[in-house]
Amino acid sequence: xxxxxxxxxxxxxxxxxxxxxxxxxxxxxxxxxxxxxxxxxxxxxxxxxxxxxxxxxxxxxxxxxxxxxxxxxxxxxxxxxxxxxxxxxxxxxxxxxxxxxxxxxxxxxxxxxxxxxxxxxxxxxxxxxxxxxxxxxxxxxxxxxxxxxxxxxxxxxxxxxxxxxxxxxxxxxxxxxxxxxxxxxxxxxxxxxxxxxxxxxxxxxxxxx
Numbered sequence: 044x045x046x047x048x049x050x051x052x053x054x055x056x057x058x059x060x061x062x063x064x065x066x067x068x069x070x071x072x073x074x075x076x077x078x079x080x081x082x083x084x085x086x087x088x089x090x091x092x093x094x095x096x097x098x099x100x101x102x103x104x105x106x107x108x109x110x111x112x113x114x115x116x117x118x119x120x121x122x123x124x125x126x127x128x129x130x131x132x133x134x135x136x137x138x139x140x141x142x143x144x145x146x147x148x149x150x151x152x153x154x155x156x157x158x159x160x161x162x163x164x165x166x167x168x169x170x171x172x173x174x175x176x177x178x179x180x181x182x183x184x185x186x187x188x189x190x191x192x193x194x195x196x197x198x199x200x201x202x203x204x205x206x207x208x209x210x211x212x213x214x215x216x217x218x219x220x221x222x223x224x225x226x227x228x229x230x231x232x233x234x235x236x237x238x239x240x241x242x243x244x245x246x247x248x249x250x251x252x
Contacts (some may be wrong), residue, residue: 046106048089050079058106073109075099085126088148093120097236100148102162117141117152123165134163142190157193169210195243199235201225205208211252218247
């Protein structure tokens with residue numbers, strides 16, 4: 044089958060069978076203890092950013108019966124999650140970027156952190172950098188080549204409120220709330236610069252390229 048994994052707020056994680064796109068149907072669900080805001084699937088696990096309940100690790104080997112196998116309660120509010128290798132990168136609201144070792148999914152643990160200037164709302168990891176959408180301070184570029192010691196190397200303060208980010212090639216695309224879509228050249232991570240923008244009629248909250 045082909046499945047969509049949906050972070051459904053107060054209803055937790057929902058697993059939707061999308062094998063027939065004209066007739067999607069819910070296959071399974073797991074009601075997380077918090078408020079499911081984001082999900083990233085890697086291997087046979089779904090990693091859920093569960094707001095006040097931190098990171099939840101859900102075994103989805105049987106999509107009809109997801110079950111929690113591990114969790115880590117981050118110090119802030121887990122707003123978004125991106126998995127790369129054996130690490131989960133969490134945008135943790137007022138507590139910035141948290142790096143969680145998930146090599147043992149049943150026992151995730153924090154190994155590093157970087158507190159961004161404002162509120163970390165979203166994160167996208169590409170190469171050895173984590174790109175964080177900070178609601179009050181725009182796009183922050185964090186060097187994660189040593190996951191135990193993340194450090195900021197560059198930033199671009201967008202005109203709106205950075206709500207989401209997706210990296211593709213040499214560009215970071217930022218959903219900037221009332222600032223619409225901002226396109227940031229990150230070919231030099233130490234000196235990100237805006238190269239284009241497009242206003243949206245409503246508040247830009249999410250982006251995927």
